[in-house]
Amino acid sequence: MRVLQYSLGLPPFRSGGLTKYSLDLQNSISLSNSDIVLLFPGKISLTNKRTRILKRKSSRVTSIFELVNPLPIPLIFGIGSTSDYYEDCDLQIYRQFLVSEEIDVIHCHTLMGLHPSFFRVAQELRIPVLYTTHDYYGLWPEVNILKDIDESHLLNFITGDISFSSELSKREIYLMQSYTYRLLKTTRILQKIREMIRGLKHSNNKKTTKYHYSDIENEYIKNHEKYDCLREYYIENFFNKIDYFLFNSNISRDVFLSYLKIDQNKYEVLNVLHSDIVDKRAQLENKNRNRIRGEISILFFGGNEIYKGLPNLLKCIDELEPKERERIELVVIDSNYQRDYIKSIPRFKSTDLPNILKAIDILIVPSMWYETFGFGTVEALSFGIPVITSNYVGSKSFVELYDCGWIFNSNDNLKEILRDIISNPNHIQRKSENIMKIDDVAFNFSEHVLHVEKLYEKLRGGKK
Numbered sequence: 377m378r379v380l381q382y383s384l385g386l387p388p389f390r391s392g393g394l395t396k397y398s399l400d401l402q403n404s405i406s407l408s409n410s411d412i413v414l415l416f417p418g419k420i421s422l423t424n425k426r427t428r429i430l431k432r433k434s435s436r437v438t439s440i441f442e443l444v445n446p447l448p449i450p451l452i453f454g455i456g457s458t459s460d461y462y463e464d465c466d467l468q469i470y471r472q473f474l475v476s477e478e479i480d481v482i483h484c485h486t487l488m489g490l491h492p493s494f495f496r497v498a499q500e501l502r503i504p505v506l507y508t509t510h511d512y513y514g515l516w517p518e519v520n521i522l523k524d525i526d527e528s529h530l531l532n533f534i535t536g537d538i539s540f541s542s543e544l545s546k547r548e549i550y551l552m553q554s555y556t557y558r559l560l561k562t563t564r565i566l567q568k569i570r571e572m573i574r575g576l577k578h579s580n581n582k583k584t585t586k587y588h589y590s591d592i593e594n595e596y597i598k599n600h601e602k603y604d605c606l607r608e609y610y611i612e613n614f615f616n617k618i619d620y621f622l623f624n625s626n627i628s629r630d631v632f633l634s635y636l637k638i639d640q641n642k643y644e645v646l647n648v649l650h651s652d653i654v655d656k657r658a659q660l661e662n663k664n665r666n667r668i669r670g671e672i673s674i675l676f677f678g679g680n681e682i683y684k685g686l687p688n689l690l691k692c693i694d695e696l697e698p699k700e701r702e703r704i705e706l707v708v709i710d711s712n713y714q715r716d717y718i719k720s721i722p723r724f725k726s727t728d729l730p731n732i733l734k735a736i737d738i739l740i741v742p743s744m745w746y747e748t749f750g751f752g753t754v755e756a757l758s759f760g761i762p763v764i765t766s767n768y769v770g771s772k773s774f775v776e777l778y779d780c781g782w783i784f785n786s787n788d789n790l791k792e793i794l795r796d797i798i799s800n801p802n803h804i805q806r807k808s809e810n811i812m813k814i815d816d817v818a819f820n821f822s823e824h825v826l827h828v829e830k831l832y833e834k835l836r837g838g839k840k
Contacts, residue, residue, distance in 0.1 A: 377409070377410045377411070377480045377481065377832065377833070377836060378410070378411045378412075378413060378477065378478050378479050378480050378481075379405065379410050379411070379412055379413070379479070379480065379481045379482075379483060379832060380413045380414075380415060380474070380477070380479045380481070380482045380483070381398055381401070381402050381412060381413070381414050381415070381483050381485065382414075382415045382416070382482065382483070382484045382485065382486070382490065383395065383398040383399075383414070383416060383485040383486060384416060384417065384449070384485070384486055384488065384489075385416040385417070385418075386399065386414075386416070386440075393510065393648075393650075393749065393750075393751050394485055394486060394510040394511070396650045396652075396751070397485070397508075397510070397648050397649075397650050398485045400650045400651040400652075400821065401483075401825060401828065402414060402438050403438075403651070404651065404821070404822070404825040405825060405828070405829060406438060408829060410829065410832070411439070412438045412439070413438070413439045413441065413477050413479065414438050414439065414440045414441065415429070415441045415442075415443055415473075416440075416441075416442060416443065416489075417443050417446035417447075417449055417488060417489025417490075418430075418442035418443055418444055418446065419442070419444050419445070420444075420445055420446070420448070421444065421445055424445075425445060426445065427443070427444065427445045427446070427465035427466070427469055427491070428444050428445070428469060429441050429442070429443055429444070429469060429470075429473045430442050430444055439477070441473070441477075443489060443490075445465075446488075446489030446490065446491075447460070447461055447463060447488070447489050447490065447491060448460050448461065448489075449488050449489050450488065450513070458602045458603065458605070458606045461606060461609075462606075462609065463491070464491045464492055464493050465491045465493055466493070467493045467496065467497055469493075470491075470493055470494045470497040470498075471497045471500070471501070474497060474498065474501055474503060475501065479503055480503065480832075480836050481503065481504055481506065481832045481835055481836050482498055482503055482504070482505045482506065483505075483506045483507075483508070483828075483832075484505060484506070484507045484508070484618075485508050485510055486510060486511060486513060487507075487513055487514050487610070487614055488511075488513050490614075492613035492614060495613065495614055495617035495618075496613075496617070498617070499617055504619040504620070504835035504836060505617065505618050505619050505620075506618075506619065506620045506621075506622060506831065506832070506835060507618045507620070507621055507622065508622040508624060508648070509621065509622070509623050509624055509628040509629075509632060509748055510624065510748055510749075511748065512628075512631060512632075512746075512748075514607070514610035514611075514614055514615065515607055515610070515631070515632070515635050516603075516607075607635070611635065611636060615636055616636075619642065619835060620642055620643065620831070620835055621638060621642065621643035621644075622643070622644065622646050622828075622831075623643060623644070623645045623646070624645075624646065624647060624648045624748050624749045624770060625645065625647060625748055625749050625770025625771065625773060626645055626770070626773055627746050627747070627748065627768065627769070627770040627772075628746075628748040628749070628770055629643070629645050631746055646824070646827065646828075647749065647754075647770075647771065647773065647774075648749050648751075648824070649754065649819070649820075649821045649824045650751065650821060651821050652726055652755075653751070653754055653755055653758050653819055653821060654758065654819060654821075655758055655816055655819040655820075656730065656758055656759050656760075657758065657759065657760040657811060657812055657814075659730065659759065659760075670703055671703055671704070671705050672703055672704055672705065672737050672738065672797055672798060672801060672804070673705045673707060673735060673736040673737045673738075674704060674705065674706050674707065674736065674737065674738045674739075674740050674764070675707045675732070675733075675736040675738070675739050675740070675756075675761075676689065676706060676707065676708050676709070676740055676742075677709070677739060677740075677741065677752040677756075678741070678743070678752070680711070680712075682744070683743065683744050683745040684742075684743060684744070685741075685742030685743050685744045685766065686708070686711075686713070686742070688742060688744060688787065689706075689740065689742045689790075690706075690713060690715065691787070692787050692790050692791050692794070693706065693715075693717065693794070694715075695787075695791060696791060696794065696795070700794070700795060700798055701716070701717050702717075703798045704717050704794070704798070705717060705719055706718050706719065707719045707721060707732075707735075707736055708720055708721070709721055709722075709723055709724075710722060710723050729755070729759075730759065733756065733759045733761055736761065737761070737762075737804050738761065738762050738763065738764055738781075738797070738804065739752060739753070739756035739761050739762075739763045739764070740763070740764040740765070741753055741763060741764070741765040741766065741769050741771075742764075742765075742766050742784075742790070743765075743766050743768055743769050744766070744768065745768060746768050746770075747768060747769045747770050747771075748770050749769075749770040749771050750765075750769045750770055750771040751771070752771075753765055753769065753771035753772070753774055753775065753781075754771055754774060754818075754819070757774055757778075757780060757811055757814065757818075757819075758819045760808055760811050760812065761808075761811075762780055762781045762782075762804055762807035762808055762811065763775055763780065763781035763782075764781055764782045764783075764784065764790075764793060765781060765782075765783055765784075766783070766784055766785070766790075767783055767784065767785040774814075774818070778810055778811065778813065778814050779807070779810050780807050780808075780810045780811045780814070781807055782797075782807075
């Protein structure tokens with residue numbers, strides 16, 4: 377069986393949970409009896425506008441192809457001009473590729489970059505299409521849907537500030553898809569430039585993005601129609617042509633089903649894992665988490681983006697009583713925030729994670745957007761570490777099912793949880809004991825891969 381995986385690309389050009397999961401899935405499946413073909417959206421040419429698919433240097437287990445001149449790739453920045461996203465290409469481009477590569481099953485990890493003709497050709501050739509919901513692209517102008525937005529609005533409401541969609545210009549999209557950017561992305565100089573730009577944008581946003589409700593309403597009225605039309609276009613030409621949906625959490629399922637009508641036999645919820653998540657609970661089982669010495673060490677795993685929830689978390693801790701704050705050590709990665717209770721640590725490799733976790737008591741995932749999953753939760757649980765998570769994180773299902781942490785739905789609720797942990801540190805030990813009762817299969821990536829492979833076979837058989 378030959379399986380086509382469509383994702384955003386490979387490291388170091390692409391990173392994040394989607395890339396990690398799709399890459400590990402490709403490598404694992406290719407070790408069985410299946411051949412893997414990878415297609416990713418690549419360069420957007422300013423001169424030659426013709427869409428084409430080029431073979432790139434293949435890895436040991438995967439044949440790799442680049443889609444040149446894909447549709448724009450907005451990533452996390454959002455869609456600005458919707459007109460660019462209605463473009464299509466010659467059907468023959470995808471038909472020739474799928475036929476020549478003898479593809480049996482297609483597994484999409486995103487829709488970004490693909491043309492509608494891709495799905496029309498797949499239907500014509502009776503090739504089943506499976507889609508894992510890593511993002512909300514196609515339903516929403518941004519891939520992240522923030523918790524405080526009514527589903528029909530376009531604006532992000534965060535701690536009194538409202539930021540409109542921070543879409544990239546055409547020139548910026550071209551640059552970020554270019555070969556030059558690919559080569560320079562991981563260099564220290566470019567990383568520093570990106571950090572400076574993010575800092576300037578954040579500073580400017582704080583100065584200029586205070587709006588009255590009337591401003592918000594006017595912006596919504598002005599823009600909502602074009603985004604609604606684009607969503608309907610994607611529903612008709614993309615989502616309705618997908619044979620099976622793998623929702624990676626109950627949250628992503630609920631968001632998608634609020635827009636799409638999907639038969640129950642055409643979807644399931646399957647939490648995602650990756651190959652580095654293995655059961656290491658025994659390594660930390662004997663760690664004394666009952667902090668009689670008085671200080672609770674809490675690790676924040678995410679970045680500094682507002683939607684990750686760090687500013688809101690700091691606001692909650694700041695509002696605790698001084699004696700309560702003294703009991704908290706918040707471990708943050710590469711942070712510029714200045715607080716007495718913050719311990720900033722440098723970025724680290726995945727191999728250093730066990731040593732980091734040995735020194736902390738709790739992981740916190742305070743996301744402010746409807747996060748489709750969130751690997752951090754499962755990574756912490758695999759080491760026996762309890763988790764505090766917001767109600768908007770897909771992987772909260774682990775916390776709910778096994779009572780191995782805390783879930784909050786408001787700032788006041790989070791402060792209550794923190795106060796309870798400070799007053800009763802033995803609750804950490806109780807949650808840790810519950811983690812030790814979790815079935816081993818919850819951390820077994822091989823079982824996950826086997827499930828996906830069986831699904832490929834089922835879909836393939838249904839199309840014969």
